[in-house]
Amino acid sequence: MFLRNCWYVAGWSKDYGRTLKAQMLLGENVVLYRLEDGTPAALEDACPHRKLPLSMGQLDGDTVVCGYHGLTFDCTGNCTDSPTQRGMTPRRAVVRSYPVVDRYNLLWIWMGDADKADPADIYEIENYDHPSWGCTDGGILPIACNYLWVVDNLLDPSHVAWVHVTSFAGGGTDSAPLDMEKTDRGVIVSRWIYDQPASPYYKDLVKFSGNCDRKQHYEMSVPAIALNKSIYTPVGTGGPDAPMVDDTYINISYNFMTPVDEHNTQYIWFQHRNTDPTDKAVSEKMNAGAVMAFNEDKEILEAVHKGMDAMITPNIDLGLDLGAKTFRLKLQRMIEAEQADA
Incomplete structure (x- = not known):
C-alpha cells in the first residue's frame, strides 16, 4: 500500500x-x-x-x-x-x-x-533561499481520499478546464495535446499552449500584457511529491527549446501528499515564484487563490474516492491518464521490491 x-x-x-x-x-x-x-x-x-x-x-x-x-x-x-x-x-x-x-x-x-x-535524499527545492524568488505561506489540507487519487489529479493538466474555471483554467487547457516523459523519480506530463489569454489566477501576476505562450508542467516524484510549474511568456517567445526572456514568469507549486491511512491524505503545499520576493500582498493573494482551487479539488477527489470504492460497473481510463498510470506502475514496483527485501 x-x-x-x-x-x-x-x-x-x-x-x-x-x-x-x-x-x-x-x-x-x-x-x-x-x-x-x-x-x-x-x-x-x-x-x-x-x-x-x-x-x-x-x-x-x-x-x-x-x-x-x-x-x-x-x-x-x-x-x-x-x-x-x-x-x-x-x-x-x-x-x-x-x-x-x-x-x-x-x-x-x-x-x-x-x-x-x-x-x-530529501526532495530538493531549487532556489528556496534565492533572494529574487518569493514564497507563499502555503497550507495544509486534509482530504478524505486515498493519496493516489491526489497523485492522479496532480498529473492531469486537463482537469483545470472543468474544476478550476475561475482560477487555473484558460484557452487550450481542455484539448491541447499532452507530452509525457519518465524521470529517475517519476514522470512529467506537460504541454505548451500558444497565443492564449492568461488564466484568471495569473492574469494580474504576469509582467506583460496581452496574450501569452503558456507551459503546464506537472511533475510527480516518489513517494508522492508534485512540482507543478506554470510558465508564462509573451506570444512568440515560448516553446520546448525557447530560451527564457526577461518577462518570463514562473510559478512553481510544491505539493506534498502524505498518506494518513488508506482513505485519508494530508496535503501540504506552497508556491514559489521568480518575482516579487518581498511583496506580502502578492503572496497573500496567491495563497488565497490556491486555497480556493485546492478546496475545489478536495470536493472532487473525495467524491471520486467514494465512487471508485463502491463502483458497480468497471471504470475506464482516458488518454490523459497515461502519466498517472505510468507513475503508479513505477511506485507499485518499488513497493513490491521493498516488501520483498523486508
Whole structure:
C-alpha cells in the first residue's frame, strides 16, 4: 500500500514544539515533539505496556512519560525509567523511533528502516533561499481520499478546464495535446499552449500584457511529491527549446501528499515564484487563490474516492491518464521490491 523507505512531510516545522503531537502517518500512530534544544523527535505513539498513546502522557525534559504507569522513554525509544519496578525494567520496554529532519520549513519523517534514512535524499527545492524568488505561506489540507487519487489529479493538466474555471483554467487547457516523459523519480506530463489569454489566477501576476505562450508542467516524484510549474511568456517567445526572456514568469507549486491511512491524505503545499520576493500582498493573494482551487479539488477527489470504492460497473481510463498510470506502475514496483527485501 505504501512506500516506506523514503521521506514524507509530516507537517510544517512551526507546528511542532514542546508538546506531544499525535498523528497517524501511513497507517501508523506517531507522536512528534521537540527536545529542549529544538531537535525534532518522533516515536511510536503506544506504550509497550498496555498501548496507551504516549501522546496522552507528558514531556519531562527530553523524555516522554507514559500517563498510565510512568514508563519513561528517550528520543531513541529506549525506556529510561520504570517507576513501579526500578532496576527491573523489562527488556522489551522499547518503542520505535523515526528519523525526522527540519528542512524548507517542513518537518520530514522516514517511515521505513531507520538505518536507510539519509537526509541527503530529501526532495530538493531549487532556489528556496534565492533572494529574487518569493514564497507563499502555503497550507495544509486534509482530504478524505486515498493519496493516489491526489497523485492522479496532480498529473492531469486537463482537469483545470472543468474544476478550476475561475482560477487555473484558460484557452487550450481542455484539448491541447499532452507530452509525457519518465524521470529517475517519476514522470512529467506537460504541454505548451500558444497565443492564449492568461488564466484568471495569473492574469494580474504576469509582467506583460496581452496574450501569452503558456507551459503546464506537472511533475510527480516518489513517494508522492508534485512540482507543478506554470510558465508564462509573451506570444512568440515560448516553446520546448525557447530560451527564457526577461518577462518570463514562473510559478512553481510544491505539493506534498502524505498518506494518513488508506482513505485519508494530508496535503501540504506552497508556491514559489521568480518575482516579487518581498511583496506580502502578492503572496497573500496567491495563497488565497490556491486555497480556493485546492478546496475545489478536495470536493472532487473525495467524491471520486467514494465512487471508485463502491463502483458497480468497471471504470475506464482516458488518454490523459497515461502519466498517472505510468507513475503508479513505477511506485507499485518499488513497493513490491521493498516488501520483498523486508
